[in-house]
Amino acid sequence: MxxxxxxxxxxxxxxxxxxxxxxxxxxxxxxxxxxxxxxxxxxxxxxxxxxxxxxxxxxxxxxxxxxxxxxxxxxxxxxxxxxxxxxxxxxxxxxxxxxxxxxxxxxxxxxxxxxxxxxxxxxxxxxxxxxxxxxxxxxxxxxxxxxxxxxxxxxxxxxxxxxxxxxxxxxxxxxxxxxxxxxxxxxxxxxxxxxxxxxxxxxxxxxxxxxxxxxxxxxxxxxxxxxxxxxxxxxxxNKKDSIRSVDFLKELIKKHFTLMIEYYGEYLAVRNFRKFFHHYTKGIKFSKQLNTQINSAKTEKEVIEIIESINNTQ
Ligand SMILES: Cc1cc2nc3c(=O)[nH]c(=O)nc-3n(C[C@H](O)[C@H](O)[C@H](O)COP(=O)(O)O)c2cc1C
Missing domain, CATH: 3.20.20.70 (Aldolase class I)
Incomplete structure (x- = not known):
């Protein structure tokens, strides 16, 4: 169009x-x-x-x-x-x-x-x-x-x-x-x-x-x-309002963070990603705990570990 x-x-x-x-x-x-x-x-x-x-x-x-x-x-x-x-x-x-x-x-x-x-x-x-x-x-x-x-x-x-x-x-x-x-x-x-x-x-x-x-x-x-x-x-x-699974969100969060690492490099990506993570995890169980962790993460490895832990907290 x-x-x-x-x-x-x-x-x-x-x-x-x-x-x-x-x-x-x-x-x-x-x-x-x-x-x-x-x-x-x-x-x-x-x-x-x-x-x-x-x-x-x-x-x-x-x-x-x-x-x-x-x-x-x-x-x-x-x-x-x-x-x-x-x-x-x-x-x-x-x-x-x-x-x-x-x-x-x-x-x-x-x-x-x-x-x-x-x-x-x-x-x-x-x-x-x-x-x-x-x-x-x-x-x-x-x-x-x-x-x-x-x-x-x-x-x-x-x-x-x-x-x-x-x-x-x-x-x-x-x-x-x-x-x-x-x-x-x-x-x-x-x-x-x-x-x-x-x-x-x-x-x-x-x-x-x-x-x-x-x-x-x-x-x-x-x-x-x-x-x-x-x-x-x-x-x-698709003309609908969907509710996405935690697994879907987890994959999306990983993909987004990977793109940020490519674009910003580790130091800025880890820091700039925090605000997005807060939004993604709004409805997720233990989001407060996850957000506290992400706010103090300093390396790519730490962020990936926090993302990987999402399933375990549900
Ligand atoms: C954090 C934030 C940053 C924004 N920055 C811009 C901007 O750079 N340029 C702009 O035209 N509008 C900016 N806006 C306004 C949005 O483009 C939009 O007009 C406004 O959020 C209303 O739309 P929404 O209800 O879908 O969010 C910003 C809004 C927010 C929340």
């Missing part, structure tokens, strides 16, 4: 999440059928200065097709420079106009762009003029109660050539909690001809069916639920 001009195998897309959507995790989600993977938000300034850590964050695996890089920044010229520098690595560039973090907003980027729409339009215009790959945008419903996005604003983005749009229907002032206004997305979907992607609170097949009815959207972007259960993409494709 087509998402804008991109060929995607499934309508269920992985959301960008700083600290989580690295190459190993994206690869895991891709093997379960995520239609699109997106890097975490990448600073245009860091790309400008060729920051090594940042350039590693945008490495992609061979199976990530199509792959999108999400950029954030407030200066249109730096934005364009960064987009041109990384365009060859990805299939699509995504503009972040949703990040609520104080640091990002203070730098006049992320969700701040919803307050300074002319600056956002300037970024869009520059990218659409000079970038050959599709340019999409991920945004919130508005910055605060006084600046809720109008349909004219969305139409203006469409007119300026944005290829598709992801809407998280919360205000910046809500951060990650509170009411999700899917009705706002339904109205935007009606008003626009480009693809509109729903994002927020999509944690099961049942939920997506409800949201699909309400919004009439065809594409769905999944964030936090993918961290808990990356196999959600497979469930959605």
């Amino acid at each position: 087509k998402l804008g001009s991109l060929d995607v195998d499934s309508p269920y897309l992985l959301a960008p999440m700083a600290g989580y959507t690295d190459k190993p995790f994206r690869s895991i989600c891709k093997t379960f059928g995520a239609g699109l993977t997106v890097s975490e938000l990448i600073s245009v300034n860091a790309v400008y200065y060729g920051n090594k850590k940042t350039m590693k964050l945008i490495e992609k695996s061979d199976i990530e097709k199509p792959f999108s890089i999400q950029l954030f920044g407030g200066n249109p010229d730096t934005f364009l420079y960064a987009a041109q520098k990384i365009e060859h690595i990805c299939d699509c560039i995504n503009i972040n106009a949703g990040c609520p973090a104080n640091k990002v907003v203070k730098a006049h980027s992320g969700s701040y762009l919803l307050k300074e729409k002319n600056r956002l339009f300037e970024i869009v215009d520059k990218l659409k003029k000079h970038i050959k790959k599709p340019v999409s945008i991920k945004l919130r419903k508005g910055f605060d109660e006084n600046s809720i996005n109008t349909m004219d604003f969305y139409k203006e983005l469409e007119k300026r050539g944005i290829d598709f749009i992801v809407i998280h229907p919360r205000l910046r002032s809500q951060f990650f909690k509170g009411h999700l206004d899917y009705e706002h997305i339904a109205i935007a979907k009606d008003a626009l001809n480009i693809d509109v992607i729903v994002n927020g609170g999509l944690n099961s097949y049942k939920k997506i069916e409800e949201v699909k009815q309400l919004t009439r959207c065809n594409f769905f972007m999944i964030g936090q639920s993918a961290i808990d259960k990356p196999y959600i993409f497979e469930d959605l494709i």
Whole structure:
């Protein structure tokens, strides 16, 4: 199926999440059928200065097709420079106009762009003029109660050539909690001809069916639920909500950790893996004990032993 001009195998897309959507995790989600993977938000300034850590964050695996890089920044010229520098690595560039973090907003980027729409339009215009790959945008419903996005604003983005749009229907002032206004997305979907992607609170097949009815959207972007259960993409494709066995989880945990060792090396893999392990073992018996062990593990061998012990604790 087509998402804008991109060929995607499934309508269920992985959301960008700083600290989580690295190459190993994206690869895991891709093997379960995520239609699109997106890097975490990448600073245009860091790309400008060729920051090594940042350039590693945008490495992609061979199976990530199509792959999108999400950029954030407030200066249109730096934005364009960064987009041109990384365009060859990805299939699509995504503009972040949703990040609520104080640091990002203070730098006049992320969700701040919803307050300074002319600056956002300037970024869009520059990218659409000079970038050959599709340019999409991920945004919130508005910055605060006084600046809720109008349909004219969305139409203006469409007119300026944005290829598709992801809407998280919360205000910046809500951060990650509170009411999700899917009705706002339904109205935007009606008003626009480009693809509109729903994002927020999509944690099961049942939920997506409800949201699909309400919004009439065809594409769905999944964030936090993918961290808990990356196999959600497979469930959605199979039109069901599954409960996986402990043996299945154990194999998945091992595979994920192996990919992290390959990508980060032992020192960082052992430390960065802890947060994923906490999510994977949420419903497992003795998870508290397992998590205490994983938090103090220092070597690959120790982590593997903890993973191997999971069955014995059930
Ligand atoms: C830990 C974390 C990091 C996030 N980082 C980003 C990011 O880098 N870029 C972005 O556009 N959104 C980011 N988000 C927001 C998600 O992409 C998504 O919009 C939000 O979590 C709502 O979707 P969900 O309910 O499916 O999680 C982040 C969310 C979380 C929880």
